[in-house]
Structures are given as C-alpha cells and as structure tokens.
Amino acid sequence: HNIPKWPSNILKDITENCTVIPDFITENEEMSLLKEIEPHMKRLKYEKSHWDDAIYLYREREQRNWNENNKEVLSRIAKASFPPETIHLSYIHILDLHKDGHIKPHTDSIRYCGNTITGVSLLSDSVMRLRHKDEKDIYIVDLLLKRRSLYKLTGIGRYDFTHEILDQKESNFSGIKVQKNRRISVICRDMPQKEKPPEEL
Ligand code: AKG
Numbered sequence: 001h002n003i004p005k006w007p008s009n010i011l012k013d014i015t016e017n018c019t020v021i022p023d024f025i026t027e028n029e030e031m032s033l034l035k036e037i038e039p040h041m042k043r044l045k046y047e048k049s050h051w052d053d054a055i056y057l058y059r060e061r062e063q064r065n066w067n068e069n070n071k072e073v074l075s076r077i078a079k080a081s082f083p084p085e086t087i088h089l090s091y092i093h094i095l096d097l098h099k100d101g102h103i104k105p106h107t108d109s110i111r112y113c114g115n116t117i118t119g120v121s122l123l124s125d126s127v128m129r130l131r132h133k134d135e136k137d138i139y140i141v142d143l144l145l146k147r148r149s150l151y152k153l154t155g156i157g158r159y160d161f162t163h164e165i166l167d168q169k170e171s172n173f174s175g176i177k178v179q180k181n182r183r184i185s186v187i188c189r190d191m192p193q194k195e196k197p198p199e200e201l
Pocket of ligand 1: 095103107108117163164165185187
C-alpha cells in the first residue's frame with residue numbers, strides 16, 4: 001500500500017479491509033483456470049463500453065460450473081475472502097480486459113453485490129486505484145495486483161471508495177512502471193444484504 005497522511009480511522013479500515021495476497025494461485029492453477037475460461041471467452045468480441053460506461057475494451061461472462069481442480073481454487077478464494085457462513089454468488093464473474101483497456105472509478109451496486117468483492121488476476125500485473133468518494137484526489141490508495149495474486153475489497157474500501165484499474169500508460173506503482181497486458185480477473189462477490197422487512201404497523 002502506498003498511503004499518504006490520513007485520518008487514522010480511515011487508514012486502519014482500509015489497511016485491514018483492502019488486501020492483496022501475492023501468489024495466491026500457482027502457475028499450474030492459473031493455467032488450469034485459463035484452459036477452462038479461454039474456449040468460451042475467445043468467441044466473444046471486446047466491447048468498447050459497458051452499460052454504465054465503467055469499463056473500456058473488455059469482454060465478460062459468468063460461469064457456474066467448473067472442473068474439480070478449479071472448484072478447489074474457487075473455494076479457496078471464497079474461504080480467504082468471505083467470513084464463514086457468508087453466502088456468495090454461485091456464478092463467478094470473469095472479466096477479460098484488453099491490453100489497451102481500463103476500468104473507470106466506480107463502486108459496485110448494492111443491488112448486485114454484498115460486503116465483499118474479491119478477485120484473482122490472471123495473465124498480467126495491474127494497478128487498482130481506490131479513491132475516497134468525497135475526496136477523490138486526496139484519499140487515494142494504489143494496490144499492486146500482481147499476476148496470480150488475490151485482492152479483497154471490503155469495509156470502507158467497498159462502500160466509501162471507488163475502485164478502478166489503470167490503463168497501461170498510467171500503470172505505475174511506487175514510481176515504477178507496471179507492465180499491463182491483457183488481464184483476466186476471476187471475481188467472486190457475496191450476496192447483497194437482504195432488504196429489511198417492512199416494519200409491522
Ligand atoms: C468490479 O468487479 O467491480 C471490478 O472493478 C473488477 C476489477 C477486476 O477486474 O478485478
């Protein structure tokens with residue numbers, strides 16, 4: 001993490017709740033995931049813009065069924081990221097970002113995502129930038145997402161900060177250029193919190 005002087009409560013929350021585990025999967029596990037992802041993905045065309053205009057040059061799909069090896073990896077991701085008993089979505093979101101693509105600052109809608117977003121990065125390193133929603137040029141954290149690492153966003157990083165993936169020209173971390181190529185992320189989310197039942201009259 002790359003953090004300027006911040007109020008200690010924000011700093012503590014973001015440091016505890018927005019984490020990256022390097023080498024979360026092995027090269028073999030990365031290959032095994034790609035083998036199951038690529039045949040479907042390569043039939044799709046890269047899109048220039050997303051329905052809410054958050055992503056540039058990407059293709060995506062959701063996958064529910066996986067082979068046994070990959071299932072094991074996916075359950076390790078869930079175990080590392082969600083508190084026990086959390087119900088996470090059974091569809092895994094797979095996002096293929098072109099070398100020249102990027103993801104603009106956004107927060108995931110509470111209609112589709114609960115408290116946690118977690119993802120493993122395949123094929124390329126990249127930089128994820130978190131910006132505070134009200135102080136977007138002051139409270140900024142960059143996370144280096146190395147190939148095969150697992151990131152997790154929860155707490156204020158999920159709700160009070162936007163996240164984005166920098167385009168290749170801007171991809172620097174601690175002053176060092178990060179080579180961003182085509183990147184595939186395998187993303188898990190927990191279920192949105194159920195709405196409170198209406199109060200009885
Ligand atoms: C999201 O799921 O909201 C993202 O921005 C995905 C980030 C990623 O590619 O890992």
